[in-house]
Amino acid sequence: MSVLNGNTPRYGIYFSPHPGSLLYELGTRWLGRDAITGESLEPGLPDHLHQDEWLRVTESPRRYGFHATLKPPFRLAENLQLEDLQTALHDFAAKHDRFEAPALKIGSLGHFLALALSERSAIFSQLAADCVTELDKFRAPATEEERIKRLRDSLSEREREHVMRWGYPYVLDTWKFHMSLTGSLPVSSLPPLEEHLQNRFAQVLHRPLLVDSVCIFHEPYPGGPFRIVERAQLRSL
Secondary structure, X not given: OOOOOOOOOEEEEEEOOOOOOHHHHHHXXXXXXXXXXOOEOOOOOOOOOOHHHHHHHHHHHHHHOOOEEEEEEEOEOOXXXXXXXXXXXXXXXXXXXXXXXXXXXXEEEOOEEEEEEOOOOHHHHHHHHHHHHHXXXXXXXXXXXXXXXXXXXXXXXXXXXXXXXXXXXXOHHHOOOOEEOOOOOOHHHHHHHHHHHHHHOHHHEOOOEEEOEEEEEEEOXXXXXXXXXXXXXXXXX
């Protein structure tokens, strides 16, 4: 991997439903961008939700693509290439069984709205934890500037420990599955948007979530749009 500079790419290990599935279609359509093709999509907004408001509330999750984070974005460690990570992801997936997670729900996490699980999933938490630990040799250490930036946030002692060890506060025991649908919003903006999203995603709520693959998402440069560059199938039962 090249020396850290302003164009150094990052890679995240994410869950994203298969293209062609209803969940993928609904999620990418709402965010207005397909992370596989990079194509911009028309969201099909109702009359009461204006285009400029939608652009504002979805700006951050649109850049990241429709996903749930398993291992947060990282730069590759020295002397490692994307091809090494791709091979390792397939090896990782071959050791983990596909499974059904609890049903999805629309909920608020702090000041943003997301798809969350209706109840905790121990097997999903373990998959995310294994991603963090087993693939950590591919992560370049966080810079001092990055650590300081992370530690400025209001974090628990445990979350601060995770920043120092893993480069990110919300991993392992502090990880929570979520697929972001908005950025951070004023509290007053949440109820009407939540009602719209409840209706919009109604067909995929209250049914088990199939988790059968893991993906590498690629950020080509800081602030750039993430794209899926690899999908590895989990082991069939």
